[in-house]
Amino acid sequence: MEDLIIDLLAQVKRQKPLVHNITNLVVMNSTANALLALGASPVMVHSPSEVREVVDLAQSLVLNIGTLSELTAESMLVAAEHANNIGRPWVLDPVGAGISAFRNDLLANLLELKPTVIRGNASEIMSLYNFNQVNTKGVDSTADSKAAVGYGQALQEQVGSIICISGKIDYILSEQYTVEVHNGHPMMTQVTGLGCSSTALIGAFLGIADQPFEAATAGVALLSLAGQLAAAKSPGPGSLQVNIYDELYQLNADRIKADLNIKQYGN
Amino acid sequence: MEDLIIDLLAQVKRQKPLVHNITNLVVMNSTANALLALGASPVMVHSPSEVREVVDLAQSLVLNIGTLSELTAESMLVAAEHANNIGRPWVLDPVGAGISAFRNDLLANLLELKPTVIRGNASEIMSLYNFNQVNTKGVDSTADSKAAVGYGQALQEQVGSIICISGKIDYILSEQYTVEVHNGHPMMTQVTGLGCSSTALIGAFLGIADQPFEAATAGVALLSLAGQLAAAKSPGPGSLQVNIYDELYQLNADRIKADLNIKQYGN
Amino acid sequence: MEDLIIDLLAQVKRQKPLVHNITNLVVMNSTANALLALGASPVMVHSPSEVREVVDLAQSLVLNIGTLSELTAESMLVAAEHANNIGRPWVLDPVGAGISAFRNDLLANLLELKPTVIRGNASEIMSLYNFNQVNTKGVDSTADSKAAVGYGQALQEQVGSIICISGKIDYILSEQYTVEVHNGHPMMTQVTGLGCSSTALIGAFLGIADQPFEAATAGVALLSLAGQLAAAKSPGPGSLQVNIYDELYQLNADRIKADLNIKQYGN
Numbered sequence: 081m082e083d084l085i086i087d088l089l090a091q092v093k094r095q096k097p098l099v100h101n102i103t104n105l106v107v108m109n110s111t112a113n114a115l116l117a118l119g120a121s122p123v124m125v126h127s128p129s130e131v132r133e134v135v136d137l138a139q140s141l142v143l144n145i146g147t148l149s150e151l152t153a154e155s156m157l158v159a160a161e162h163a164n165n166i167g168r169p170w171v172l173d174p175v176g177a178g179i180s181a182f183r184n185d186l187l188a189n190l191l192e193l194k195p196t197v198i199r200g201n202a203s204e205i206m207s208l209y210n211f212n213q214v215n216t217k218g219v220d221s222t223a224d225s226k227a228a229v230g231y232g233q234a235l236q237e238q239v240g241s242i243i244c245i246s247g248k249i250d251y252i253l254s255e256q257y258t259v260e261v262h263n264g265h266p267m268m269t270q271v272t273g274l275g276c277s278s279t280a281l282i283g284a285f286l287g288i289a290d291q292p293f294e295a296a297t298a299g300v301a302l303l304s305l306a307g308q309l310a311a312a313k314s315p316g317p318g319s320l321q322v323n324i325y326d327e328l329y330q331l332n333a334d335r336i337k338a339d340l341n342i343k344q345y346g347n
Numbered sequence: 348m349e350d351l352i353i354d355l356l357a358q359v360k361r362q363k364p365l366v367h368n369i370t371n372l373v374v375m376n377s378t379a380n381a382l383l384a385l386g387a388s389p390v391m392v393h394s395p396s397e398v399r400e401v402v403d404l405a406q407s408l409v410l411n412i413g414t415l416s417e418l419t420a421e422s423m424l425v426a427a428e429h430a431n432n433i434g435r436p437w438v439l440d441p442v443g444a445g446i447s448a449f450r451n452d453l454l455a456n457l458l459e460l461k462p463t464v465i466r467g468n469a470s471e472i473m474s475l476y477n478f479n480q481v482n483t484k485g486v487d488s489t490a491d492s493k494a495a496v497g498y499g500q501a502l503q504e505q506v507g508s509i510i511c512i513s514g515k516i517d518y519i520l521s522e523q524y525t526v527e528v529h530n531g532h533p534m535m536t537q538v539t540g541l542g543c544s545s546t547a548l549i550g551a552f553l554g555i556a557d558q559p560f561e562a563a564t565a566g567v568a569l570l571s572l573a574g575q576l577a578a579a580k581s582p583g584p585g586s587l588q589v590n591i592y593d594e595l596y597q598l599n600a601d602r603i604k605a606d607l608n609i610k611q612y613g614n
Numbered sequence: 615m616e617d618l619i620i621d622l623l624a625q626v627k628r629q630k631p632l633v634h635n636i637t638n639l640v641v642m643n644s645t646a647n648a649l650l651a652l653g654a655s656p657v658m659v660h661s662p663s664e665v666r667e668v669v670d671l672a673q674s675l676v677l678n679i680g681t682l683s684e685l686t687a688e689s690m691l692v693a694a695e696h697a698n699n700i701g702r703p704w705v706l707d708p709v710g711a712g713i714s715a716f717r718n719d720l721l722a723n724l725l726e727l728k729p730t731v732i733r734g735n736a737s738e739i740m741s742l743y744n745f746n747q748v749n750t751k752g753v754d755s756t757a758d759s760k761a762a763v764g765y766g767q768a769l770q771e772q773v774g775s776i777i778c779i780s781g782k783i784d785y786i787l788s789e790q791y792t793v794e795v796h797n798g799h800p801m802m803t804q805v806t807g808l809g810c811s812s813t814a815l816i817g818a819f820l821g822i823a824d825q826p827f828e829a830a831t832a833g834v835a836l837l838s839l840a841g842q843l844a845a846a847k848s849p850g851p852g853s854l855q856v857n858i859y860d861e862l863y864q865l866n867a868d869r870i871k872a873d874l875n876i877k878q879y880g881n
Contacts, residue, residue: 098752106375106391108640108681112806117851122806123710123752124640127683130714137713137752147375149394149418151683176390179404180397218365218390218404270596272379272389316593317384326850329804373642373658414642416661416685443657446671447664485632485657485671537863539646539656583860584651 081259081297081344086333088285088298093119097287100138101280102126102156104146104175107273110321111144114277117328118302120284126152131159139287141170142280143195145186146219153186160193169196169286169295172241173279176219178207191239196286197296198235199244199279202228209235220269225249229258233347242296244282246275250300254293255347261297262341263304265311271321278303297342302331305340348526348564348611353600355552355565360386364554367405368547369393369423371413371442374540377588378411381544384595385569387551393419398426406554408437409547410462412453413486420453427460436463436553436562439508440546443486445474458506463553464563465502466511466546469495476502487536492516496525500614509563511549513542517567521560522614528564529608530571532578538588545570564609569598572607615793615831615878620867622819622832627653631821634672635814636660636690638680638709641807644855645678648811651862652836654818660686665693673821675704676814677729679720680753687720694727703730703820703829706775707813710753712741725773730820731830732769733778733813736762743769754803759783763792767881776830778816780809784834788827789881795831796875797838799845805855812837831876836865839874 098121103111108124115122125134128151135141141163143156163170172195174187187208200208201221209231225247232243232253243253250261268274282299289295303324310323365388370378375391382389392401395418402408408430410423430437439462441454454475467475468488476498492514499510499520510520517528535541549566556562570591577590632655637645642658649656659668662685669675675697677690697704706729708721721742734742735755743765759781766777766787777787784795802808816833823829837858844857 096754100752104391105372105639106379109376109643109806112640113851113855116804116806119804121752121754123713124638124681125710125713126681127716129684129716130682133714134752147391147393148397150396176392179390179392180400182394182396218367218388218401220363220388270383270386272376272383314593316596317380318589318592318596321380321592322589322852322856325852325855326848329850329852371658372639373646376643414658414660415664417663443659446657446659447667449661449663485634485655485668487630487655537650537653539643539650581860583863584647585856585859585863588647588859589856 081342082336082340084294085298085301086336088289088294089302089331091288092284095288096121097139097284098123098137099140099142099280099283099287100125100134101142102131102152102159103142103144103276106146107276110273111276111280113325114328115280115284117325118281118284126155128155128158131155132162135159135162135168136166140283141168142283143170143190144173144175144276144279145183146175148183148186157189160190164193169292171195171197171199171279171282171286173276174198174200174204174208177204179218194239195241196292197242197244197282199246199282201246201275205235205243205245206231221247225251242292244296244300246278250304252293252297252300257293258345258347259297260343261301261304263301263308265308267311267317267320268307270317274303274307301340301342306331309339348609349603349607351561352565352568353603355556355561356569356598358555359551362555363388364406364551365390365404366407366409366547366550366554367392367401368409369419369426370409370411370543373413374543377540378543378547380592381595382547382551384592385548385551393422395422395425398422399429402426402429402435403433407550408435409550410437411440411442411543411546412450413442415450415453424456427457431460436559438462438464438466438546438549438553440543441465441467441471441475444471446485461506462508463559464509464511464549466513466549468513468542472502472510472512473498488514492518509559511563511567513545517571519560519564519567524560525612525614526564527610528568528571530568530575532575534578534584534587535574537584541570541574568607568609573598576606615876616870616874618828619832619835620870622823622828623836623865625822626818629822630655631673631818632657632671633674633676633814633817633821634659634668635676636665636686636693637676637678637810640680641810644807645810645814647859648862649814649818651859652815652818660689662689662692665689666696669693669696669702670700674817675702676817677704678707678709678810678813679717680709682717682720691723694724698727703826705729705731705733705813705816705820707810708732708734708738708742711738713752728773729775730826731776731778731816733780733816735780735809739769739777739779740765755781759785776826778830778834780812784838786827786831786834791827792879792881793831794877795835795838797835797842799842801845801851801854802841804851808837808841835874835876840865843873
């Protein structure tokens with residue numbers, strides 16, 4: 081898997097896939113910078129009047145419901161349907177799943193459109209499988225990622241999407257395989273939107289990879305690796321955020337071989 | 348007061364209060380990062396369809412009118428009313444008070460709902476007390492904070508809120524007491540949204556403190572202290588912003604005792 | 615031209631012009647910080663209910679269509695018309711020109727209002743002159759800035775605006791003169807919104823300068839110079855963004871004389 085990720089990273093740098101983001105207002109800037117640092121080309125467009133044309137131009141689509149409005153809810157549905165119609169892969173970040181009926185309704189509609197990949201924290205994945213049954217606290221997870229694996233597998237079977245669960249250990253789940261990523265750093269929970277950046281990087285890899293499972297693994301793994309490398313030189317979350325961009329920019333085969341810590345096994 | 352602030356900071360780190368922000372688009376990312384660096388848990392939700400449910404979940408509410416729209420104006424009124432109904436404390440940041448009739452109308456409606464705390468710069472506090480009578484220049488203050496203390500006291504009497512005025516000296520005003528914070532640094536005026544971060548930190552302390560006056564003092568004082576400590580190692584406003592997060596993250600009893608410079612006196 | 619730019623910079627620091635931005639959601643924070651670091655005073659207001667009043671207060675107007683919505687499209691037209699009526703200079707950043715009919719329609723309407731200055735990358739300027747004829751890829755340019763000079767000159771003749779084209783070499787075009795800026799650094803393309811910051815700085819200089827051509831040259835030249843100086847000390851795009859603010863803050867006559875590399879010639 082390491083060699084594969086190294087190859088996918090080289091492809092992103094060479095092809096600079098255009099990644100269409102309909103994302104939340106908190107992370108627009110940081111998401112764009114994460115994609116640029118990796119080597120992809122972000123475009124942020126959310127008006128219902130033009131999302132179809134941008135889905136046409138882009139190689140992949142990222143939907144992130146963090147700061148949902150009636151307008152962006154409509155745009156997301158239009159964009160996801162159009163992506164399905166023309167065969168574009170798309171990734172869903174169900175930020176704050178479970179905090180309101182409005183949000184759960186949109187998520188239910190988006191799940192019916194069968195996202196290529198879904199990435200969330202433990203609370204979000206548990207909530208997605210089991211609307212309204214989970215004790216959610218805002219947008220930060222109240223559960224350990226390991227506790228959500230069973231829910232993630234059930235969600236995978238239900239929707240057919242690749243499921244990614246971020247946490248102390250990150251999990252990437254397909255019908256046949258599980259990948260565990262043992263990178264990252266606890267301080268990453270004190271920078272806003274790093275999960276959203278992980279989702280965006282999945283979007284970049286979806287834009288160039290044949291297999292969604294491999295794209296999801298590359299996106300999750302490289303964000304966690306960059307975070308771990310950055311944390312080693314950061315006295316706090318301010319410098320951590322800045323150093324993550326620098327590390328994403330500098331990622332190469334040697335660093336990946338030296339520090340990436342992933343395990344894959346069959347289900 | 349120092350020991351109290353140290354204790355309140357420890358409570359924030361332990362309880363991680365969920366702080367609901369309906370805030371402006373310029374500072375969404377920096378506000379979330381300031382709250383996370385301190386130890387709180389931010390959630391940014393502004394759709395009228397879900398603000399009530401998030402007020403229910405959160406321990407406090409932050410309203411910031413910087414980039415006002417018809418939509419967020421409605422959300423703010425709904426959220427503030429609901430916060431009052433269920434006894435949640437809330438803080439108002441009247442960014443750009445006085446620059447338009449639309450803004451002044453919303454502010455008049457919000458004042459009727461009696462915010463727990465109001466924090467602004469000198470121009471904003473003067474404008475709030477005396478709509479349309481002040482010579483406002485955009486969102487940066489044209490007056491010294493000291494010149495606004497009289498207006499702040501009158502506003503305190505009128506509305507009953509704790510009033511905070513940011514500036515070279517920060518003032519926190521209650522019916523009985525005044526606190527002066529003699530921390531901060533002039534370069535802080537060349538980073539956008541540090542006043543908004545101060546407001547958000549007040550929100551974090553409102554989420555765990557019994558006394559709004561103490562929460563307001565802790566929020567204002569610790570942002571100014573972090574800014575001062577950060578400025579000492581920053582060649583310009585870019586690194587200042589980054590270092591403020593690192594300093595907020597590292598704040599502890601020793602630093603507060605060594606460098607916090609506040610005075611309290613009766614009115 | 616160097617001495618002129620030095621003088622204009624001193625004027626910005628002294629007068630702190632209020633720059634009204636109706637800009638895109640990705641760069642609101644970074645644009646505000648670039649303006650503050652230079653010494654100007656940004657205000658971000660986009661509600662149709664209050665844009666006229668803020669145009670009245672401000673010395674210049676910046677319109678950036680990056681994350682266009684029906685609402686901001688309306689606000690931009692209202693603001694540009696009002697700016698023309700009261701004689702305020704304004705600069706247009708046609709982000710993503712050509713990616714949709716919605717965007718091209720708004721741009722056609724804005725061109726009729728004759729912006730004082732237009733700044734874009736090569737693809738955007740080529741698309742503006744020749745709607746729908748250019749092979750656009752999202753918001754990053756697919757063409758070299760030199761290839762767009764002819765289009766820029768034609769656009770200049772057509773609309774009468776000063777035209778700025780960002781790229782490896784930046785071009786500033788008036789009816790009579792061309793300026794080339796040979797500063798900047800390739801890593802700048804991996805930070806989001808630096809072109810938008812360049813546009814915002816043009817706005818700051820328009821707020822204090824008599825000649826739009828000189829204002830445009832100062833804005834473009836100083837952002838590229840700050841980027842070049844920052845890149846020399848930045849291991850990646852994260853630190854580059856931070857260091858650009860520090861460099862903008864520290865710009866002075868000595869640095870400009872030592873490192874600014876511009877050429878002016880008649881057409």
